[in-house]
Amino acid sequence: MKRLSRRHVLAGGGAAAAITASEANAQAAKSSIKWDRVVDIIVVGGGATGMPAAIVAREAGSSVILVEAEKHVGGHAICSGGNVPLGGGTSFQKKWGVKDNPELVFQDITDWSVTSANGSADYRYNDREVIRAFADNSAATCEFLIAHGVVFVDKPPDTQGGNSVGSSVPREMHCAPVDWPLIQTGKPADADRRMTMSTGNGLMHPLIAAARKAGVEILLEHRMKAIHRQGPQSGPVIGLAVENNGKIINIRARKAVILGTGGSTSNVNFRRMFDPRLTEEYCGVAGTPWSYQDASGEIAGMAIGASLWGLYNNTGEFGSGITKPGTIGGQYGYVNLRFFPGSEVFDKARSTGLPVKNWQDVITVNMIGKRFYDETGTQFTSDNYGVNKDYVPNSYLNAKNIKWDPHNYLNAAMAGIGDGHNGGGPIWAIFDADAVEREKWDVKPPNTDPANGFFFTADSIPELAKKIQMKYQRVPMLAENLEATISRYNSFVDSGKDEDFGKPKPMYKIARGPFHAAWATPVLHDTRAGLRINAKCQVVDMNGEVIPGLYCGGESAGGFSLHGLARATCQGYIAGNWAIKEPNRA
Numbered sequence: 001m002k003r004l005s006r007r008h009v010l011a012g013g014g015a016a017a018a019i020t021a022s023e024a025n026a027q028a029a030k031s032s033i034k035w036d037r038v039v040d041i042i043v044v045g046g047g048a049t050g051m052p053a054a055i056v057a058r059e060a061g062s063s064v065i066l067v068e069a070e071k072h073v074g075g076h077a078i079c080s081g082g083n084v085p086l087g088g089g090t091s092f093q094k095k096w097g098v099k100d101n102p103e104l105v106f107q108d109i110t111d112w113s114v115t116s117a118n119g120s121a122d123y124r125y126n127d128r129e130v131i132r133a134f135a136d137n138s139a140a141t142c143e144f145l146i147a148h149g150v151v152f153v154d155k156p157p158d159t160q161g162g163n164s165v166g167s168s169v170p171r172e173m174h175c176a177p178v179d180w181p182l183i184q185t186g187k188p189a190d191a192d193r194r195m196t197m198s199t200g201n202g203l204m205h206p207l208i209a210a211a212r213k214a215g216v217e218i219l220l221e222h223r224m225k226a227i228h229r230q231g232p233q234s235g236p237v238i239g240l241a242v243e244n245n246g247k248i249i250n251i252r253a254r255k256a257v258i259l260g261t262g263g264s265t266s267n268v269n270f271r272r273m274f275d276p277r278l279t280e281e282y283c284g285v286a287g288t289p290w291s292y293q294d295a296s297g298e299i300a301g302m303a304i305g306a307s308l309w310g311l312y313n314n315t316g317e318f319g320s321g322i323t324k325p326g327t328i329g330g331q332y333g334y335v336n337l338r339f340f341p342g343s344e345v346f347d348k349a350r351s352t353g354l355p356v357k358n359w360q361d362v363i364t365v366n367m368i369g370k371r372f373y374d375e376t377g378t379q380f381t382s383d384n385y386g387v388n389k390d391y392v393p394n395s396y397l398n399a400k401n402i403k404w405d406p407h408n409y410l411n412a413a414m415a416g417i418g419d420g421h422n423g424g425g426p427i428w429a430i431f432d433a434d435a436v437e438r439e440k441w442d443v444k445p446p447n448t449d450p451a452n453g454f455f456f457t458a459d460s461i462p463e464l465a466k467k468i469q470m471k472y473q474r475v476p477m478l479a480e481n482l483e484a485t486i487s488r489y490n491s492f493v494d495s496g497k498d499e500d501f502g503k504p505k506p507m508y509k510i511a512r513g514p515f516h517a518a519w520a521t522p523v524l525h526d527t528r529a530g531l532r533i534n535a536k537c538q539v540v541d542m543n544g545e546v547i548p549g550l551y552c553g554g555e556s557a558g559g560f561s562l563h564g565l566a567r568a569t570c571q572g573y574i575a576g577n578w579a580i581k582e583p584n585r586a
C-alpha cells in the first residue's frame with residue numbers, strides 16, 4: 001500500500017449528507033489513509049450506469065464493490081418508464097425488420113441540422129468521440145441487457161417515451177416488468193400488463209439480480225464523499241471515502257473507480273450553474289424521493305481536477321430537462337411517476353398527486369395570484385424518429401422546414417414576479433368543485449398533501465388566497481389579486497376568448513366552492529451535462545488529460561444529449577469493459 005504525501009477530499013452536496021465537508025476533510029487529513037477495504041473496482045451508484053458496469057467488471061474476474069447512497073439500489077432507472085432507445089442493428093431491431101447500423105446512430109445523434117420547433121438543437125453540441133463510442137457499443141449493450149434477463153415487450157421498436165434519440169429509424173424498446181414487484185406500489189403489475197407495460201422495474205430488477213449472482217458486493221447506505229487521488233490533482237485515482245452511518249470508510253481501488261451517480265438535478269447550487277432560475281422551489285425532481293441526483297460525482301471529480309463538458313445540453317430548451325407537472329397537489333408531480341401506499345418510499349413521497357386530464361379544468365397562477373400563460377401550453381419538445389417530416393440527414397432543410405412554436409409555458413412559469421429574485425416561485429393550480437367532478441378527483445390525502453403545504457382548500461377565494469402559505473411562498477398571495485384573476489378568467493369563459501394568453505376557448509368558470517389550490521410547480525428531470533469523458537468513459541481533466549483510474553457514465557457524464565437509459569446503460573457497459581483493463585495499482 002502506498003504512503004501518500006497529500007490527499008484531497010471534498011464532500012459531495014448530498015441531499016441526505018450527515019457528514020459535512022469539513023468533517024470529511026478532517027477525517028481524511030491524516031498522514032496516510034487507513035484503508036478499510038481493498039478491491040479491484042469500485043462502482044458508485046446502483047442505477048442504469050452502475051449496475052451494468054459492475055456486472056461487466058465482476059464477470060470478467062475483477063472483484064467489485066458497488067456503493068449506493070440509498071437504502072435500495074435502482075436509482076432513477078428503476079423509477080423510469082423503461083423505454084430504452086438502443087440501436088445500431090440490435091437483434092431486437094433485426095427481429096422486427098428495422099435496418100440500423102452504428103454509422104446511422106452516429107449520424108443521427110450528431111446531426112447539426114435538427115432543431116426543435118423553438119429552434120433548440122438536440123444534437124449540435126454533442127461530443128463526437130462520446131457519440132461514436134455510444135454508436136459502436138449500442139447494439140452490444142442491448143445484447144448484454146437481454147443476456148442478463150431484461151425482457152423487452154414483444155412489439156416493434158417505436159418512438160414512445162424517448163427524446164433526442166435520432167430521426168432515421170425507430171429504436172425505442174420497452175422493458176416488461178414480468179413478475180418483479182414495482183417500486184411504485186410494492187406489488188407486481190396486474191397480470192394482464194406484466195408483458196405489455198414498460199417500466200424501469202423491468203430493466204433494473206433483472207440487472208440487480210444478475211449483479212448479485214455474479215458476486216458484486218453491494219453496500220447500501222454507503223455514500224461516496226470524496227475520491228482519493230495520489231496527488232491532489234495528479235497521479236491515478238486510488239480509492240474513495242465513503243460515509244456509512246456517520247462514519248467515513250476508505251476503500252482502496254486497485255484498478256478503477258466508476259462513477260454512476262446519476263447527475264445534478266437535485267443539487268440547487270450545482271444546477272443553478274446551468275440555469276440561475278432553478279432555485280429551491282423546484283423541489284419535486286423526477287425520481288425523488290427514491291434517489292437523488294446530488295451532483296456528488298461531479299463535485300468529487302472536480303475536486304481532483306476533472307472538467308465539466310457539453311454544458312449547452314443542460315440548458316438547451318429541448319427534451320425533458322424541465323417538465324410541466326402531470327399530477328398536482330403533492331410535492332412530486334412528474335407525469336410518469338406516482339408512488340402509492342405500499343411503496344417503500346411512500347412515507348417520503350406523502351401523496352400520489354391528482355393526475356390532470358384536461359388543463360381546461362384549472363387555471364395556473366404564480367405566487368401573487370396572477371396567471372402567466374395558456375394553461376394548455378406544452379413543455380419543450382424533442383427530436384425522435386418521425387418528428388421531422390421529410391427528414392434528410394444533415395440537410396439545411398430540416399431547420400428551414402420547422403414551424404415555429406415557442407413552447408413557452410415553462411419559461412413563463414419560471415419568469416417570477418418581477419421583484420428581482422431568481423426562480424419563478426410556486427405555481428398553483430386553482431380550481432373549484434365542478435372541476436373536481438369533471439376530473440373525478442378525490443382531493444383528500446393521500447391523493448394530496450395538505451399537511452406539508454402542497455394543497456389548500458377554502459370556501460371562498462379570499463380565504464383560499466390567505467391560506468396559501470408554505471416555505472417556498474416567499475410573499476403572500478393577495479386575495480384581491482386572486483379574486484381579480486378569477487373574475488377576469490370567468491369573463492373570458494363568457495366571451496370565449498382569453499384576452500391575456502390566448503388559451504383556446506376557455507371552457508369552465510371557477511365559481512362553485514369549495515375552491516382548491518394545488519402545487520403545480522415545474523418538475524426538473526434530466527441532467528444532460530456532467531464530467532468530461534472520452535470514448536472509453538475515462539474522466540478527463542481541465543488540461544484535456546485522462547485522470548487514470550477514474551470512469552464516469554450516465555447523467556453524471558457530459559457531452560451527450562439523449563434522454564436516459566440507453567446512454568447510461570451503454571456507458572456503464574463501456575466503462576466496465578475498459579476499467580478491467582487498467583493496471584493493478586496495489
Ligand SMILES: Cc1cc2nc3c(=O)[nH]c(=O)nc-3n(C[C@H](O)[C@H](O)[C@H](O)COP(=O)(O)OP(=O)(O)OC[C@H]3O[C@@H](n4cnc5c(N)ncnc54)[C@H](O)[C@@H]3O)c2cc1C
Binds near residue numbers: 080224297337566568
Ligand atoms: C420518472 C422517470 C422516468 C424516466 N423514464 C425514462 C425512460 O422511459 N427512458 C429513458 O431512456 N430514460 C428515462 N428516465 C431517465 C433515466 O432513468 C436516467 O437517465 C438514468 O436512470 C440515469 O442513469 P444513471 O446511472 O446516470 O443514474 P441513476 O439511474 O439515477 O443511478 C444513480 C445512482 O447513484 C446513487 N448515488 C448518487 N450519488 C451517490 C453517492 N455519492 N454515493 C453512492 N451512491 C450515489 C443514487 O442513489 C442512484 O441509485 C426516467 C427518469 C425518471 C426519474
